[in-house]
Amino acid sequence: MLMERNIINKELRGDLQQQSALTSMLQYTAKGEIATEFNELLFTKHVDHIMVFSRSEIGFAMKCGPVFRERID
Numbered sequence: 001m002l003m004e005r006n007i008i009n010k011e012l013r014g015d016l017q018q019q020s021a022l023t024s025m026l027q028y029t030a031k032g033e034i035a036t037e038f039n040e041l042l043f044t045k046h047v048d049h050i051m052v053f054s055r056s057e058i059g060f061a062m063k064c065g066p067v068f069r070e071r072i073d
Contacts, residue, residue: 021063
């Protein structure tokens with residue numbers, strides 16, 4: 001029972017963290033600002049990690065859940 005409770009608590013914390021990240025992302029995008037150069041603070045605030053699919057494709061795993069795939073030429 002303790003293990004089940006810990007699993008449920010972990011899932012709830014994860015859901016709350018994703019919801020908070022989504023709210024933060026929506027607040028940023030609602031401003032309508034366009035970034036013209038790399039902003040490390042903004043990047044680390046919204047991106048959880050980078051996934052390498054192949055030599056020509058990577059993905060940005062966002063803290064709010066989705067993964068945005070990008071081709072590298």
